[in-house]
Amino acid sequence: MKTVETDLLIVGGGVAGSALACALRDSGYWVVLVEQRTGRLDTARGDHLQPCTVDALARWGVLPRFYERGAGRRLGHEFRSQTGESLLRADYSELPIPHPYFLVYDHDLISETFLDLASEGSNFDLFRPAVARDFKVVEGRIRSLKIRADGEDVLIKPHIVVGADGSNSIVRSALDFATFEHAYHHPVVVLLSPRPTRLVPDNYFFRYSGPDGVLGIHQRMDGQIKITLPIGAEGIPWWKKSSKEDRACALGRRADILKGCDSTVAGFYAARMIRAVDNVSGNVVLVGDAAHSIHPARGQGLNMGIANLQQLIDCLPDVAEVSRAEKVRQALLHYQGQLRPLLDRTINRHHQAATEMDVDMGAGTEGAALICKHNQKIREINARPELRRMHLLEVTGYPFGAPSEAEPDYLA
Secondary structure (H helix, E strand, O other): OEEEEEEEEEEOOOHHHHHHHHHOOOOOOOEEEEOOOOOOOOOOOOOEEOHHHHHHHHHOOOHHHHHHOOOEEEOEEEEEEOOOOEEEEEEHHHOOOOOOOEEEOOHHHHHHHHHHHHHOOOOEEEEOOOOOEEEEEEOOEEEEEEEEEOOEEEEEEEEEEEEOOOOOOHHHHHOOOOEEEEEOOOOEEEEEEEOOOOOOOOOEEEEEEEOOEEEEEEEOOOOEEEEEEEOOOOHHHHHHHOOHHHHHHHHHHHOHHHOOOOOEEEEEEOOEEEEEOOOEEOOEEEOHHHOEEOOHHHOOHHHHHHHOHHHHHHHOOOHHHOOOHHHHHHHHHHHHHHHHHHHHHHHHHHHHHHHHHOOOOOOOOHHHHHHHHHHHHHHHHHHOHHHHHHHHHHHHOOOOOOOOOOOOHHHO
16 A cells, blocks of 8 residues: 655645645645545635635735636625615725735636646645545544545555545544534525626626515626525425526516526525534644535635635644644644634624525515615615725725734734
């Protein structure tokens, strides 16, 4: 059996795992990534990278490569009532941030681009397809695991293990990480459609909300739009069997701009939150959906998978000390101590937004009253400069202030 010893083993080559491998290229650490998937990720999931994430790509020296492959920019967003009344409109250039835009890049291309860039480094091995199994756990640390790749069994002995293998993480299970889980009432349907000519500007995100429900409209690289909304009383079977005309009618009730649109169903997602109580155990750290799978209400799950990676990299032991178990344990615990205040705050904000979106709709119902109250809150944010600024900082990934401003001591 072949044996591979490595500084960092990343289990999972989705967005978070591939981004970490990319960020560590030519870092001096030897990195091995194990991924069971052979095809691309689901194209209907998140594809807008926050300004703070764009800043990370720039610091890693890979941002130009995304533009070379066709990435676009989203310059702002607008919240509207279902009849089209503007409740709040914001442009990210209002903030003093280095990259005042979201990078628009189709989800199925993100991890493939990261993996391509990681493979250009001199310190990276990719095993795909391969499934991690037979974890050997000693004194709370993963000492080894086995994979089968290209018809050969491989024993991997890592100093640090990064669990980036999604919401059903086998790494999380192997170390018995405790989790908190919350299932929301309404699953989410995602649709693709040609962009209505009346929907302007073409580089904004739009959110419509009213008595018939809430939906989001995202620009795509190919000129189409992606429409995301919680499924109401009609249920998943209705959407699966729906005709083009049925969908146009249902969407038009929620957003006037979508009356008559020609949409196709791209996928369904059970909306739930899975949150690891701790992100670190022994020589193991969880990232991405393995650590925190969240509701898509604010469209930031993708960014949460990338946002904390630089913090993790900054906390890693020096290459010469990565084989020392106590150094690794202290480094990962230090990372967790830095991460938790920001992570807790972000997840709580997401849960609040998800709860507002996860209501039973219908004329005269309590849900409709909640949406009306929410829309009034949006109007108030728009009207008060200090609230508007806080809103923009949250959206762009800088909740404690722009990079040029002071940060709390625990984030310094």
